Each structure stands twice: as C-alpha cells, then as structure tokens.
Amino acid sequence: xxxxxxxxxxxxxxxxxxxxxxxxxxxxxxxxxxxxxxxxxxxxxxxxxxxxxxxxxxxxxxxxxxxxxxxxxxxxxxxxxxxxxxxxxxxxxxxxxxxxxxxxxxxxxxxxxxxxxxxxxxxxxxxxxxxxxxxxxxxxxxxxxxxxxxxxxxxxxxxxxxxxxxxxxxxxxxxxxxxxxxxxxxxxxxxxxxxxxxxxxxxxxxxxxxxxxxxxxxxxxxxxxxxxxxxxxxxxxxxxxxxxxxxxxxxxxxxxxxxxxxxxxxxxxxxxxxxxxxxxxxxxxxxxxxxxxxxxxxxxxxxxxxxxxxxxxxxxxxxxxxxxxxxxxxxxxxxxxxxxxxxxxxxxxxxxxxxxxxxxxxxxxxxxxxxxxxxxxxxxxxxxxxxxxxxxxxxxxxxxxxxxx
Amino acid sequence: xxxxxxxxxxxxxxxxxxxxxxxxxxxxxxxxxxxxxxxxxxxxxxxxxxxxxxxxxxxxxxxxxxxxxxxxxxxxxxxxxxxxxxxxxxxxxxxxxxxxxxxxxxxxxxxxxxxxxxxxxxxxxxxxxxxxxxxxxxxxxxxxxxxxxxxxxxxxxxxxxxxxxxxxxxxxxxxxxxxxxxxxxxxxxxxxxxxxxxxxxxxxxxxxxxxxxxxxxxxxxxxxxxxxxxxxxxxxxxxxxxxxxxxxxxxxxxxxxxxxxxxxxxxxxxxxxxxxxxxxxxxxxxxxxxxxxxxxxxxxxxxxxxxxxxxxxxxxxxxxxxxxxxxxxxxxxxxxxxxxxxxxxxxxxxxxxxxxxxxxxxxxxxxxxxxxxxxxxxxxxxxxxxxxxxxxxxxxxxxxxxxxx
Numbered sequence: 001x002x003x004x005x006x007x008x009x010x011x012x013x014x015x016x017x018x019x020x021x022x023x024x025x026x027x028x029x030x031x032x033x034x035x036x037x038x039x040x041x042x043x044x045x046x047x048x049x050x051x052x053x054x055x056x057x058x059x060x061x062x063x064x065x066x067x068x069x070x071x072x073x074x075x076x077x078x079x080x081x082x083x084x085x086x087x088x089x090x091x092x093x094x095x096x097x098x099x100x101x102x103x104x105x106x107x108x109x110x111x112x113x114x115x116x117x118x119x120x121x122x123x124x125x126x127x128x129x130x131x132x133x134x135x136x137x138x139x140x141x142x143x144x145x146x147x148x149x150x151x152x153x154x155x156x157x158x159x160x161x162x163x164x165x166x167x168x169x170x171x172x173x174x175x176x177x178x179x180x181x182x183x184x185x186x187x188x189x190x191x192x193x194x195x196x197x198x199x200x201x202x203x204x205x206x207x208x209x210x211x212x213x214x215x216x217x218x219x220x221x222x223x224x225x226x227x228x229x230x231x232x233x234x235x236x237x238x239x240x241x242x243x244x245x246x247x248x249x250x251x252x253x254x255x256x257x258x259x260x261x262x263x264x265x266x267x268x269x270x271x272x273x274x275x276x277x278x279x280x281x282x283x284x285x286x287x288x289x290x291x292x293x294x295x296x297x298x299x300x301x302x303x304x305x306x307x308x309x310x311x312x313x314x315x316x317x318x319x320x321x322x323x324x325x326x327x328x329x330x331x332x333x334x335x336x337x338x339x340x341x342x343x344x345x346x347x348x349x350x351x352x353x354x355x356x357x358x359x360x361x362x363x364x365x366x367x368x369x370x371x372x373x374x375x376x377x378x379x380x381x382x383x384x385x386x387x388x389x390x391x392x393x394x395x396x397x398x399x400x401x402x403x404x405x
Numbered sequence: 406x407x408x409x410x411x412x413x414x415x416x417x418x419x420x421x422x423x424x425x426x427x428x429x430x431x432x433x434x435x436x437x438x439x440x441x442x443x444x445x446x447x448x449x450x451x452x453x454x455x456x457x458x459x460x461x462x463x464x465x466x467x468x469x470x471x472x473x474x475x476x477x478x479x480x481x482x483x484x485x486x487x488x489x490x491x492x493x494x495x496x497x498x499x500x501x502x503x504x505x506x507x508x509x510x511x512x513x514x515x516x517x518x519x520x521x522x523x524x525x526x527x528x529x530x531x532x533x534x535x536x537x538x539x540x541x542x543x544x545x546x547x548x549x550x551x552x553x554x555x556x557x558x559x560x561x562x563x564x565x566x567x568x569x570x571x572x573x574x575x576x577x578x579x580x581x582x583x584x585x586x587x588x589x590x591x592x593x594x595x596x597x598x599x600x601x602x603x604x605x606x607x608x609x610x611x612x613x614x615x616x617x618x619x620x621x622x623x624x625x626x627x628x629x630x631x632x633x634x635x636x637x638x639x640x641x642x643x644x645x646x647x648x649x650x651x652x653x654x655x656x657x658x659x660x661x662x663x664x665x666x667x668x669x670x671x672x673x674x675x676x677x678x679x680x681x682x683x684x685x686x687x688x689x690x691x692x693x694x695x696x697x698x699x700x701x702x703x704x705x706x707x708x709x710x711x712x713x714x715x716x717x718x719x720x721x722x723x724x725x726x727x728x729x730x731x732x733x734x735x736x737x738x739x740x741x742x743x744x745x746x747x748x749x750x751x752x753x754x755x756x757x758x759x760x761x762x763x764x765x766x767x768x769x770x771x772x773x774x775x776x777x778x779x780x781x782x783x784x785x786x787x788x789x790x791x792x793x794x795x796x797x798x799x800x801x802x803x804x805x806x807x808x809x810x
Contacts, residue, residue: 161629162580221558
C-alpha cells in the first residue's frame, strides 16, 4: 500500500499494518496480526521503539522521528536508522552472536526491524542490580576487537574500508551530536549543560584549565583525523543488552569511521561511572576492576586477529609475514599503546559529559542528593585527572595494563 | 544527440562534434567547428588529452580510456576523470590562480574540459631547461597549504570534510595504483618493477632491510589512517605546468583523503630527483635548495591559514581563540613536525618507486647510460638513507627546516 512507503511516524496500529504486509515477518510472528502484542518501549533519547510478540515469535521495530524524541523542538533528519541498519549489516558477519539478528529495513519509513532480545536488560540495569561485570566486560572487549580490526585497513584490502567510509561519512547528523555534546560543550559555558551543584568548582576548572584544554584539542584532532575502523560510536552500558548467556550490542546509529579508542573509551567510561555510583566499597572495586578486564580482553583479541586473520590485506610484501614475530610485536605494541591513550582520553571526556553535559548517565539516579553529589564529584575528579595528563592517563586508568601483550 | 552521451573513446572528429553541441564551449572557441585545430597531446600514462584552438579561444579536453593508455591490456574503470573533475571543482575556489579553469564535465563520456594552458610547459621540462625552481617551489608550497588546510577539519565544520570523504573514498581505482606502485611493489620482487642495472645492490637492500621495512609499514599505516585533508595525490613535477607568470596544477585524478605529508613528499621527491640528475654541481645545489624553500613556504602558509582563517570550525570553545598564542604555536609545531616526518617518508618512497618501480621519472632520460646509473645510485642511496631512519629524515631532507615556525 502506497501510504505505508511514505514516511509517517508509526503507532501500534500502523506498525501492525506495515508488519502484516511483510510475509517473512508476519510468518515469524505467527497467527493473525490482531494476535500480535505491540508494546512501545522507547527509552533512548532519539527514536520510537516497539517490541512485537506473536504466537510464534517476536521482533523489535525502531523508527526515526523527525526530531529528538525527548525534545520535539530539536529537529533532526530521519536517516539515523539508515546508518544503524548499515552498521548492523556490516558487523553482523563479524560478531553474529553479539548483535541482534537483522530482519528488515524500510528506507522510506526509516524503520529497522531486528530480533527481539527477550529477557535481556541493559547492562546499566544489570550493574544496578549487582551483576558481576567481568564476563560482559571481557565479551565487549572481544566485540570491539572483532568489529574494529576487520573494518580497518589491516583486516582486508583498503577498498573494503573505502566502501564503509563512503557510506558512514554520510552520518553527519549524529556525528555532529558527538562532536558537540561529547567533544566540545562540556569545556565551555553552554545552555545545554547541567550538573549537580556540588560539581560547580570542577565545572569551572573544565572551562578554564589549560592542561585540560590542551588534551581536549588533541582528542578532537584524534576523533576527526584517525581513520582507523568502523565504530559503534555510542558504546555505553545502555547500548549493551545482557542476559545469562552474554551480551548483545544494539543502537549503532552513531556509527562512523574513527579512532578505535573511542569505542573502548565509551565502554570504559560506563564502568568507571557505575563503579563510582556503587553502594559499597567492595562493589565499587568489583566494577572498577572490570575496566582493565575489558581492556586486556580487547588487546588480546585485537592482536590475535592481527596475527591469525587470513584476510588478504594491503600488507603485501613478504616481509610482513608471521615469521617476523619480533617486528610484528613491536608494531602491535606501538598501535596498542596509541589505542590505549585514546581510550583513556575519550573515557575521561565521556565521564565528564555524562556528569556535566546534556545527556547524563543514569548510574547515580537512585542515590540521595548529597551522596549523589559526593560520588559524582569523585568520578568527575578522576576524569579530570586523566584528561589533565594524557601521558600518565593509561597507567591511572588501567594500572599495569599497558605491558600485557 | 544520443550517441554522444554514451561512452565511446573520442577521436578529433567526434570530439569536434561533442564540443560543437556545447554552446558555451563553441562560443569560447569561436568560428565554425571546422575552424578548430584539435591536437592530441596525451603523454601521461592513463588518458587521452587534446588541445583545441579556435579563432577566439582554446581549451583542453581529457577523456578516460577503459584501460591504461600505455598498456591496453591493463583494464581500468572510466571514473578517474570524475574524480579529477571533483578535485578541480573542490580546490578551484581555494587556489583560483593555481589551477586551470573548469569548463565542463560529461559524466557519460568521462570527458573533462578545462582552460588550455597555452605556452606552459611541465615543471619537469622547465627544470631540464635550467629554470630556477625556487619561485615555483615557493608557490606550490602555498598551493598545498591552501588546498589541504581548507579541506581539513581545521578549515571548516567537519561536515564539509565528510562530504569530500563520501565522494573521494570512491576513487579506489587510482588509490589502488598508489597503494601498489608507491607503497608496496618496490619493497619486494614484483614483475612490474624495473631499474638500471647499477641499482641492483640497492634494490636487493630494499627487499630485505628490516629498518626499511619498518618504515614502509609506518608510512603505509599513515597513508591509510590519516584522514587529514583532500590531497592531489600525484603532485610530481609533471603535474605542475609553468610559464613566466607562475605554476598551475593539473591532473588531480589521484585525489583522495589522506595525510598532508603525502602531497608534500611527492613534490619534494621530484625536486630531489631533478637535483641528482642535474648536469653540474651548481645546478644540483640550486634545485636541491628548492626543497626546503617549498617546505618553508608550505609551513608558513599552513600556519598563517590556521591563525587567520575566518572559517567557523569545530574548534568551538573560546579557549581556542587566537588569544592563546603560546598554546596555538605549540599545537602548530606538533602538527608541522608530524607533517614534516610524513613528507620525508613519502618523499623517500616516491624517489624509490620512480627509480625502481613501474613508472619511472624522466629527469634522468637524457643522460648517458653510465652517468645515469651513477646519478640514480646517488639518488636512491639518499632515499634509502631517509627511509632507514624516519627520526633523522626531516633534518637530512630539510637541514634546519623544522624549527622555522
């Protein structure tokens, strides 16, 4: 039906109609369309999301809105689900067990349909409920290694990466949000910024400290100029769904080509924020230790891919065979050190913007106001320490973590 | 006429027909089509080129062939003139006096029409005829600074660069040639390679020396991962046309997004090659000194743009205003040092491939065989010395050139 292929914001009734016109999805759900239970679960800032359950199966439908969902005055192009669909299709062959199955994309409706992660909760929620973060941290380390290595120039002929670059360079709308909200706004006075009053002295420091501004310039430059791999672009704990079998990564709408340490830094920042919000010292330490676990898992998987990938790459001359073990290890160390420094810098900036910028973390939501202020102050101080000296930041973030290759 | 918009390789008669159907070009040439003098001047490796003169004016027409012009068995897609046209349109507003005027592009015929550079010769030819290279070197330094700064993330909002990235990432055919011929083939045994017999011991060294291979790996990584600016991509002395008024840059078909030092290195390599081929010691020194003149001119113009450009960039916070002179100078020094190291590395690789790879330089063409071998040996030795130690390479290539900001 023509009207279904023109963009209009869906509601449960019109979504039911769209799905019933797609035989493979209708069969997956089973029964008659009227049997399907459609539940809106939108809780991100940007899009509408529904979970659909039928007699035989389930699915998840996500549609872009022409504005930010939580702020209709903030207008926004619709193409973000296009990039999320492209990201999902690019990484699914690399990490088939760590993303929901891609089922359908409608480029007119900007509607993405994936498998439904029944019985999963966000990693944010799981952390709040006391889950041991180590297994998920380790798994996400492998996830970042697999998705970045194989979309980098090391993972195949450069033409593969050029194709990704051609597509994802179009995702300027959401990259602009990253540039403004993560990389810029927290470092000057901006009407979108807000923060707990206890953080005021630290926020003042963010606005004037030359050492911080120097690092911000460096990290901005890294973000713009490092054409390393396809990134998820928003890999915080709310983009990771978990159940007892492991983790699935969702919400790739911020995907772009950039520095690998950006994805690592986003995830590490979530762990650090959750650790500072933890109710007890023991729990704080348990979550805190998941950061180096993530990091070691990433480094090991990344270097394993480098050594053992059979992809034909542009590392053509025979001198780059696996026989020259010492030189390969030297190169790996150099690259891993750079990724680690980027990880520390971006982690610091993500912690800072989640406490003082526009979109805050929910890790501290259930704390009494005073305790919340105290704990956020500790977290922000730690991030400021990292960002004030990028040379020592890796060692402060991952004690003894740099020499583990 | 329909047949004119389907691709077919043009000859003077069919080109005359195509031009006569384009009123603005027919008026530019003046008179009747039969009055136009059409002269084929193809002398690059890839395309057909004609100069067309009419009673009122002239133009230059360039068409892609479905193969390498000098080797019809080497098949090649036609889209290279598409990228040359895109490059010309992207840089013309930045350096209007240093590129030929864009007149027309036919995407079906892959036919690019520009102003004709009457009375110009290639800079290669001018060097052979004894021209003082200093003014051209200085001008090309400004050319590289203007074109790269304003197509980098420092020269405007990142969305501008993302748009260029989306387009030029499609230029994989010619980038593949750069990757193979410049960055890879000379460092192992490859059937396309050929060289003067006197170079044999140095060629052996290129195939096995670990220090060289280490630098090659580093420069490959820079080429693939440094998303710095829109490059010309093939800025040797044959891509620079000169007359008594100055230089014009042509042949942007290798354009791509990459490290700024790549364009600098290509141009410097031409100067170094020409200096080693020079007939006298005095002439050698004169040409040799044009390399640091180019470099200083580039650095000065690049930093001037950085300080004085009025473009709205993503350097948003107020701390990055021009008031913080010391910090800006520190950042400029850091960036210029990196570009300079890249320049030295890519210059070395360009010299090496122009003496031992597939497409050789013509600077040595008129020398007797023995002298040619001796002079090429000196040039290749110098390049190998640069590439063997990238830390000392800038100082060896540009004595006292790094501290000039």
